[in-house]
Amino acid sequence: MTFAELTDFVRPLLWTLLIVAAVCVAAGSLLLALTYRRLRRLHLPRDADLMTTLRAVPFGLVLALDLLDFGLDFLATPIVWTVLNRFNLQALRNVAALQAIVPFTQPRSPAHRRLGCGPGVQAPLALTT
Secondary structure (H helix, E strand, C coil): CCHHHHHHHHHHHHHHHHHHHHHHHHHHHHHHHHCHHHHHCCCCCCCCCHHHHHHHCCHHHHHHHHHHHHHHHHHHHHHHHHHHHHCCCHHHHHHHHHHHHCCCCCCCCHHHHHCCCCCCCCCCHHHHC
C-alpha cells in the first residue's frame, strides 16, 4: 500500500470522526442548555452523597455530559468540572471529572458484559452491527 492509497483511506475516516465529534459536542451543549432551568431549581443538601445526587439530577444532564465526553474525550474535563461546580453538584463532580479525564471509561453494554467482552476482546459480529 502506497502513501497515496493510505491517505485516500484515512482522510474520509478522519472527516467522519470529526463530524461525529462535532455533532456530539453540539448535541451535548444544546441538551445542557435545555436542562439549565431544571438544574437551577435543584436543591441538594451540602453533604449529599453520590447516589442521592444521581437520583436528583435530570437524566438530560447525565446524557449531555456523556455526549460532551464522547465528542471531546479528555478535553471535556474542564467543562464537566465547571458545569457541575456551578450547580453545586460536588458529589457528582469528582466522579464525572475522573471518568472524563481517563480515556475509554464509558460503560459497556449489558450484551458485552454477558459475553465477557472487555478491553482487547472482540465482540461477536451480531453485537457490532
